[in-house]
Amino acid sequence: MPKLAFIFVCLLAFALASPPSIEAQSGDSQVRVEEIVVTGNKRVAVGTVLSYLPVRAGDRVTRGSLSIALERLFETELFRDIDISLDGSVLTVTVVENPIINRVNIEGNDALSDKRLLEVLDIQPRRVYTRELALEATQRLIELYQSSGRYAAVVEPQIIELDENRVDLAFVVDEGPLIKISKITFTGNERFSDSALKRTISSRESKWFAIFSTSDKYDEARLDYDVRLLRQFYLTRGFADIEVSRVQGGLLPDRTGFAVNFLLQEGQRYKVNEITVNSDIENVDTSELASLFEFGDDNWYDVRALEQGLLEITNNLGALGYAFVNLDPEIVTNPETGQLDIVVNIGKARKNFVERIEIVNNVRTKDSVVRREFELVEGDAFNQIKLDESIRNIRNLGFLRCESSQSCRQQ
Known part of the structure; x- marks a missing residue:
């Protein structure tokens, strides 16, 4: 059956441009509202409309407050047209509801599946339809096609009007060539x-x-x-x-x-001139830590050597019991000489100690068999190198499978 596309015209701009008609009121004088009447609603309950309306019976209103009330109702996206009028002390709210989405279809797609496109759309049946919703969904589809190399893709949203204020929402796609x-x-x-x-x-x-x-x-x-x-x-x-x-x-x-x-x-090409390590941790040989950096015979700066040197410092401090250290490297370049200095600042840190060693998932092997392979015991200063050695020892037993440094399982 051929599909007829209808475009809903949103009257928001008109509604906001035309202030509510307020009879028996001049200027910005206040009028006391004795009764609120809601008309035009079919699906949305009167109580729902009133819950969004920032006016209650007994309130005094002005043109300004009614304009704000109009905006609040439009913000719910439940209505495509709203009129607020005041006749004496009776406030009448007349609404035209936005339709409900019955079904979402994709047409014209070949390179990308319906499933993938619908996931990107993220529009479920029974959701309230708005023009903004369709436009935002269209943009998401276009961005998906562009990320797939189809920058000439065109997506056109169409709505098919049904009974009971429902619509089918279709996105007609012209994928275009793969660019x-x-x-x-x-x-x-x-x-x-x-x-x-x-x-x-x-x-x-x-x-x-x-x-x-x-x-x-x-x-x-x-x-x-x-x-x-x-x-x-x-x-x-x-x-x-x-x-x-x-x-x-x-x-x-x-x-x-x-x-x-x-x-x-590109900038200047630099050779490493001097490496300095400053430490807020006492009793640390900073000159020894500085010697851990190796930039090769030509001494050209290499970010990989910098990262490896920082890792060596971390391991060295870990062996001293400092499990968590903060390293702040600073590169000071001198374009005139073509040299740079590296300054590594080590923040304050506390020694960490092994409080408890727990062995789990060892169904057939006694704890004592596993514990004797540990290079650490409770009360020792934490040492990452000894921990790694302990894990290797356990793996070398041959009947335990260690998935990580924190987990070993019986084979």
Whole structure:
């Protein structure tokens, strides 16, 4: 059966533009309301309307307060037209209810399933229909298609009017072609070629022979990941000041592909000059901790070496009983000399001690068999290295399976 689409016209703008008619009232004088009458409602109970109305019998009202009452009722999204009139002391609220959604359909989709689209819509039957609801749902569908590489997708919401103030809501989709990346360019790269940077990122330019590849699909999330990959590439090669951003991809005039450009500010390349460790924890050999950083023979700054050095400091302090430490690394660059200093500040921390060792899930093995493999006992200062050694010892027994450093199970 052919479907006839009807568009509901929301009278909100008209209602707000035209103030309620208030008889026997001039200026902004107050009128006492003795009775409130609700008309036009069919599905929504009178009590529900009154509960949203910020006026009660016995209240004194003005044009301003009635205008606020009108806005409050519209905010419920239950009504598409509302009129408030005052005849003497009788306040009459006349409403036209918004329809109820009977069913939601997707038409014209092929690349994406009904199930996936309906999940994104998140519109259930028996929900109140509003124009804003349909427009917001339409935008969510368009964003889903764009994230799937279909930037030419068009979605049109349509409503089919039924009896009893119900509607079927249909979204007619023109998916358009799958748009891929036609060209990837870089701006500002002086130290590395475009081809070297292209090998670094995960996105690829579309090629006719790569028919099964998905890396050439225009994907905002993937491109954001590429920005992080480019930054990591430079940070591991001495460029501590690297800045990478992505210029919004441009859709080609024929809407068949995207051109993507990455904007780089490489900055100076640095060698590590001096490493200093400051500690608020007493009796810690800061010079020994500083020696844990290894930046290679050429001494070029490498963020991976920095992260590994911080991990070594954490493990070293953990072996001393400080299970929870706060490290604050600071990079001080000198572009004139091409060198940088690393300052690591260690915050205050308390020693942690092993209060209790609990062994669970050992059905056939006695606690004593497991405990003798521990390098730690109750009362010892916490030591992460000894804890890791204890876990390895338990695993090496061969009849216990340890899923993590906190959990071991009988095999």
